[in-house]
Amino acid sequence: MTRTSAGKRGGGRRITLLVALAVFAQESTWNFYESQVPPLLRQHLTSAALVGLLMGMDNLLGIFIQPWIGARSDRTRTSWGRRIPFLVVGMPVAAALFAVIPHTASSLPLLIAVMFSYALVANSFKPIAEALVPDFVSAGRRSRANAAVKIASSLTTIVAALVSLLLVDDHLNIAFAIPSLIMVVSVVVLGVTVRDSRSPGYRSAVAESRAKDRAEHADPRVRDVFADILRDRDRSRFLLLVAIFLFGGAWAASRSLVTSYGMEALGMSRGAAGGLTLPSGVAFILAAYPAAVLAERHGRLRVMAAGMTVFAAAMVLGTTVRTPTGTVVAMCVAAAGGACVLVNAVVVLWNLAPSARVFAAYGGLYTVGWSGGGFLGPALVGAMVDVSGWPLMLIDTAAVTVPAIAVVTRIGALRRRSATAPAK
The missing domain is CATH 1.20.1250.20 (MFS general substrate transporter like domains)
Known part of the structure; x- marks a missing residue:
């Protein structure tokens, strides 16, 4: 193995771990949301169908938001790249909204408003962190990188269960704050360590855009x-x-x-x-x-x-x-x-x-x-x-x-x- 290929593989492992960290942070809030928000709704609603409808709101938003925001990210060009700007803005806002959820539990309209806001913001960056994988990792090794991301996502169910077991009954506000803190820490690490403007995927996209006549071949929506x-x-x-x-x-x-x-x-x-x-x-x-x-x-x-x-x-x-x-x-x-x-x-x-x-x-x-x-x-x-x-x-x-x-x-x-x- 040449030093260049070894360096590329090392860089691929590093970005895989960082993406796994970001996905772990995002899914920590989503898993805790799915397990602990329904009881807050049940304080106001007796209909299981209505609770289920409100809990399915995030999936419905995701169907419309995620493809649009993904294409928007693909067309973004900054010195930080096309992914990190969305993450450093969206993740702290989502973390703050998530931490506020238990404080709104006494008012159903306010609770639903915060739930909607969290789902809207969190869906807006959900596909973007994972897109760093094909940006940085070569086609032949993307399955291994994505496996690490899926493992990180799966581990969040254990984290959510442990937080629920240890804190929910006596310290509900702190329980919601912990996944929020994990998300803030992860976005700080990403913001400091990753510049996806240096990724092969970003450079290829920029080169391809410049090679085309922009009047006829704008970046696709x-x-x-x-x-x-x-x-x-x-x-x-x-x-x-x-x-x-x-x-x-x-x-x-x-x-x-x-x-x-x-x-x-x-x-x-x-x-x-x-x-x-x-x-x-x-x-x-x-x-x-x-x-x-x-x-x-x-x-x-x-x-x-x-x-x-x-x-x-x-x-x-x-x-x-x-x-x-x-x-x-x-x-x-x-x-x-x-x-x-x-x-x-x-x-x-x-x-x-x-x-x-x-x-x-x-x-x-x-x-x-x-x-x-x-x-x-x-x-x-x-x-x-x-x-x-x-x-x-x-x-x-x-x-x-x-x-x-x-x-x-x-x-x-x-x-x-x-x-x-x-x-x-």
Whole structure:
């Protein structure tokens, strides 16, 4: 290995750790938000549906905001680069709004206003930190970098649980302040250490913009990015978004409905059923990096299809062995399969991007697919459960996964047929 390549790899590891820190800070607030804001709403509202609607507001905002802000970041040019300015402004504001949430709990209108403001600001920089990965890391090693980011994101569930356990009952304001402090510290570290204007992705985008006639080839906006995907005869990028949508729905259904499944199909208490997915979080963390290595060796689309197949097979296993232990094992196997998708899907999308000028916009479109599936998937599987009954809920989830497998397999065939396409 040459000194230059070793230096590039060292720089890639450094930026990966910094991006993982930023994502860890962001997801720490999001996980705590999801677990502790509903009880604040329940102080004022008796309708679970209305609480769920208000809690889903952030996903709905993300569908509209993240692609737009991603494209906006792609077009930004400053001495700090195109990502860091958004982070150093957005993250402290989001941290302050998050810390204020428990102080507004006595007034429902004020609480909802602060929730909306936090979701609006936090969604505005959510895809930007992750876009630093393709800016700095070469295409061949992005899966490993993204694996580290996903591991950091998964660890936040443990942090949120520990803060809840130790502080929420007696010191609610301090409990909300801790994730906010983590976010402030992380943005200070990023602001001091990272200048993405020095990244290969930023330099490539600037060079490409200068090489074009700006009157005819302005930096693309999000509608231009999506229109380009729709017009592409190859269809790989569009089909990938469809696959992300489908699997996102199956994944969300397997997480959000499993507590009810444990209660209705396994006869468990609410608390015990709520713990069915806890070991699978560890399984995901353990599987994330191997999923990246396998993808780099054998092809990302192939590993994604295999991971989806493992996920569907695990759902069948859980139905066959319908016991609490069998369900825990099934959820762990499913999480390992899901890791193959979550680690690699956005990397495939980045690598299919026609230019470094649209990395963040593509990350935003990934979020649209994943969040859209997460919004509709549980409803679809829930409707299937209404027909088939709770004992077959895992089979219903597997049924939603099958079309996703077919779509990814189709993309693989398209990529193999394309003589000019880069290897994935």
